[in-house]
Amino acid sequence: MTDMILLKEGEVVLKGLNKRSFEQKLTSNIRRRLKRFGPFAVTANQSVIYVEPQSGDCDTDGAFEALGKVFGIMTMTRAAACEKDPAAIAAKAAEYLREDLLAAKSFKVESRRGDKGFPLTSVQLSQYVGGQLHDAFPHLTADMHTPELTVHLEVRDRAAYIHGAPVPGAGGLPVGTAGSAVSLLSGGIDSPVSTWMMAKRGMRIIPVHFFSFPYTSELAKEKVLDLAKLLVPWCGRMNVQVVPFTHIQEEIRAKCPEDYFTIIMRRMMMRIASAVAADNNCGALITGESLGQVASQTMEAMAATEDCADVPVLRPLVGMDKAEVISIARRIGTFETSILPYEDCCTVFTPRHPCTHPKLRKVREAEKDLDVEPLVAEALAGIEFVKIGY
Ligand code: ATP
Ligand code: MG
DSSP states (O other): EEEEEEEOGGGGOOOGGGOOOOOOOHHHHHHHHHHHOOEEEEEEETTEEEEEEHHHSOHHHHHHHHHHTTTTEEEEEEEEOSSOOOHHHHHHHHTTTTHHHHHOOEEEEEEEOOTTSSSSSSHHHHHHHHHHHHHHHHTTTTTTTSSSSEEEEEOOOOOEEEEOOEEOOOOOOTTTTTTTEEEEEOOSHHHHHHHHHHBBBTTTEEEEEOOOTTTSOOHHHHHHHHHHHHHHHHOOOOOOOOOEEHHHHHHHHHHOOGGHHHHHHHHHHHHHHHHOOOOOOTTEEEEETTSSGGGGSSHHHHHHTTTTOSSSSOOTTOOOOOOHHHHHHHHHHHHHHHHHHOOOOHHTTOOSOOOOOHHHHHHHHTTTTTHHHHHHHHHTTTEEEEEEEE
């Protein structure tokens, strides 16, 4: 028995009757995620998930890192499994946590006993192992309140497990437990973060990108696909839908008043995204809008674009400052790619005086010459699908 990984389920444990299906989704997400790191056994018991390498060439370091991006995990730790015998547990703890025990000045042992047939109570086990460790590392003092190192022992059905301090996992809910949504993914800073935030709440994501070639270059598209690739470890495999948007933008420019270009363009995005949502059984759209960030993100502008959505529009960033969004983008690893220079389809035909507080009636009037339905149908027919794997 060797080095393995223990994961504590997050909010999943609160889900009462649904707990089983949540746990199944989480373990299947974990299994899929770990495939490329070698054969691991993944089992759940009492809100703990045991990830055990099944061969010598499993990449447990890689697996641990990858699991840090799996939603639904509250804390995670490397652990050593050993035989359920007090002396064996003490010896294993001394060996496995040797570096930590040498570095710490004070320690305590905390035991939990899932297996009620084990001969010692958890208090007796802590005392026994604490005594043994103290003998082996005489510099240590026992400190029950603020120890530098807590040695955790868990006696479970199949084995005993020894570990040090757990680290926080990704949190959230397992992807796939909260339905699916179409996420509008641009090359900017915000939409990768909004996509990540809703995946964190358990949504499976279908990214949609509106592409205005040749006004925006192949590089702009590649950048969006790169961002999707950075999101896959969190969101799971995704099928990005690249929607040809050039003709629509040209039509808007030719047939609508300039002040309304942006708002009408965004209404077209909502219509197309809603159709993609309907085709893919998605219950919502996601955007990276934040209140007041730009002219098209005032309350009135959001109302005017939402008017064209058939499903709820989720805007997880709506109350966040740019600095807050940036700090998440840095943490999840999308920031550096987001700030690479690129052309944004939104800025291709930017009006000189964008209408910041549009009246819905006037917006509808402004797009009256647009052949909305054929344009939407044409865009949908031209979608390019790009599968992004791990
Ligand atoms: P981002 O940083 O995500 O680009 P932004 O602050 O630049 O956002 P806008 O460009 O006004 O804001 O876009 C608002 C939202 O509309 C984006 O967060 C994204 O969800 C969506 N969006 C904008 N442009 C595109 C596009 N070309 N393809 C897909 N979605 C887009
Ligand atoms: Mg943008």
